[in-house]
Each structure stands twice: as structure tokens, then as C-alpha cells.
Amino acid sequence: MSRTPVPPVLRAYLDELVHRTRAVCGPHLVSVLAVGSLALGDYRHGRSDVDVTVVVDGALPRETPPRLARALAHPALDCPAAGLELVVYPAGFAARPSGAAGYLMDLNTGPLLPERVSHDAGEAPAFWYVLDRSVAHQTGLSLFGRPVRDVIAAPRRADVLTALRASVREHAEGGGHTADNRVLNGCRSVVYCRTGRWFAKRGAAGFVAASEAGFRPLLTEALRSFERPRQDALPLPAGAVGEFLAWVAGRVDEAVEAEDGPGTPRR
Structure with missing residues (x-):
């Protein structure tokens, strides 16, 4: 605790x-x-x-x-x-x-x-x-x-993964969320899938950036924006945010498949 x-x-x-x-x-x-x-x-x-x-x-x-x-x-x-x-x-x-x-x-x-x-x-x-x-x-x-x-x-891991899938879909749509929050919540989703633990947003971004060099510029900008008040959040490139969240969705789907077993229909 x-x-x-x-x-x-x-x-x-x-x-x-x-x-x-x-x-x-x-x-x-x-x-x-x-x-x-x-x-x-x-x-x-x-x-x-x-x-x-x-x-x-x-x-x-x-x-x-x-x-x-x-x-x-x-x-x-x-x-x-x-x-x-x-x-x-x-x-x-x-x-x-x-x-x-x-x-x-x-x-x-x-x-x-x-x-x-x-x-x-x-x-x-x-x-x-x-x-x-x-x-x-x-x-x-x-x-x-x-x-x-x-x-x-603690909710069952399968229920958490199902919830993460829905969360990533919502963040991909973008309504009501700042771009930096969408990116950093995506990082937390990936870290949970890989470790079974919840990290703070900044720690999760560092975890992902360490292994995914292609996303480091976006994650650096998301963290810079996260230091600012919500109403002063920085704009992030929409294409890069969408690409990152699509990658996150793929990692969540992999975790769901690993939990359910190969060939299990997606919920």
C-alpha cells in the first residue's frame, strides 16, 4: 500500500x-x-x-x-x-x-x-x-x-485488460482529453500489460521511452506539457499521437491474447 x-x-x-x-x-x-x-x-x-x-x-x-x-x-x-x-x-x-x-x-x-x-x-x-x-x-x-x-x-487481470482496451479506444477518439494525458495514459497501459503493476504517468513514460526509441520525441513533449496547468497544455502532433495509441492498442491486444490463449475470439 x-x-x-x-x-x-x-x-x-x-x-x-x-x-x-x-x-x-x-x-x-x-x-x-x-x-x-x-x-x-x-x-x-x-x-x-x-x-x-x-x-x-x-x-x-x-x-x-x-x-x-x-x-x-x-x-x-x-x-x-x-x-x-x-x-x-x-x-x-x-x-x-x-x-x-x-x-x-x-x-x-x-x-x-x-x-x-x-x-x-x-x-x-x-x-x-x-x-x-x-x-x-x-x-x-x-x-x-x-x-x-x-x-x-483487485479486479481480475482479464477484466483489467478488457478495461484497458476500452480506455485506449476512448483516448484514441480524443474527446475531452488533453493530448498529453492520452499519451501518458497509453504509457501506463503498456506498463501494466508488461508488469502487472501501475506506474505514475511520468514513470510509465520513462519505462516506454527506454525501449521504444521511435516514440521518445513524442513522450518527451507529452511530459513537458504535463508539467503545465491543464488549460495551458501543449498541442501534440495528431498523427504522432494516433500512431502511438495504435501501437498501445496492439500491446493491449497482445496481452489479452496471452491471457486468453491463442485463437480466442476478441471480446
Whole structure:
């Protein structure tokens, strides 16, 4: 489990987020976990979102998630990061490996994120949540309650690979994603396929650049852009980004085939 400290710029915000979550959920709250870039030690202020997973017991009243969304939405709780992406899971679901979304609430809020609240796990593609839980199980940082590996099961590798395939397709389409983020998430996908571990974006780019000289100029530019605030991200050559993501898709397909066995039809 990650021992990465919370960045000082986020401490007061996360303390208040935990305080409000405890006040709203009461005895039904099991855990509050920092995941994503915070847990991987790659949070970039002005660029990264704050990713939080909340786990609650099965007796949580139905009216509680909407109350929690109102308590945590920006600017009711002023988010100092680019945004907050917070997902609430029932404990029974989170404790079992699954390829489904399975959430009770998905909240996106903050100065640079479009406001979104969903209470229906069928409204969003499942792959985001599978990947987030996989990262959480590996490196999640406990902010309150039971430790991450007591409450978040690791999704099966086959489900993670299926989710990666869907993620790469989405990034290839490009909608709503900066070019550098598309490239760096592609690097993380390749590294997971090769190692079974999640790396921070910058570390993953270094891993890929070490063996793929042809992509080094693109990866160098993506990393340079990643150092800038989200609204000031650099444009990257569309052809090079597309070529790289096509290469990433091929590596994911190879990993799926290796997992399933030769000749297995693609899902």
C-alpha cells in the first residue's frame, strides 16, 4: 500500500472532505481512500484531479448519497485542485473482484471539471471504475477507516485488460482529453500489460521511452506539457499521437491474447 504523503496544498481540503463525509454518512462510513495520482505519488497541482473512493456499508440510507454530493460539490467545498472525482461503493461490491462499475454515486466537481453526479452505475462505461479499483488496491492511501486492501478487491487481470482496451479506444477518439494525458495514459497501459503493476504517468513514460526509441520525441513533449496547468497544455502532433495509441492498442491486444490463449475470439 502506498505511503505517499498527502501534498500540503491538499491537506486542509482532504481533512474537510473526510469531516463532511463522516458527518453525512455517520456509522455507515467504512473507508475514505485517496486513489489515482495522489496514491501513485504523481499529483501535479493545477493539472491533476483529486481522486477519492468512499466505501459505505449496505445499510446506508438511499437519501444519503445525494446529501453527500451536495456537501462536497464545488464551491460548497472549494476544491483547490483541477477537480474532484469521488466514487462511492457499497462495501459488499467493493470487496469482490468485478468488471462492473458498481457505484452508488459518482461525483465530478471542481473548477476545471464539468459538474456531474450519477447514482446509476449503468450510466457510465464500466472501464473507468475497474481501472480505478485496480490502482486503488495496489496503492490506495487511507484517509479514514479500514485499510484499502481490506475493502477494495483487485479486479481480475482479464477484466483489467478488457478495461484497458476500452480506455485506449476512448483516448484514441480524443474527446475531452488533453493530448498529453492520452499519451501518458497509453504509457501506463503498456506498463501494466508488461508488469502487472501501475506506474505514475511520468514513470510509465520513462519505462516506454527506454525501449521504444521511435516514440521518445513524442513522450518527451507529452511530459513537458504535463508539467503545465491543464488549460495551458501543449498541442501534440495528431498523427504522432494516433500512431502511438495504435501501437498501445496492439500491446493491449497482445496481452489479452496471452491471457486468453491463442485463437480466442476478441471480446
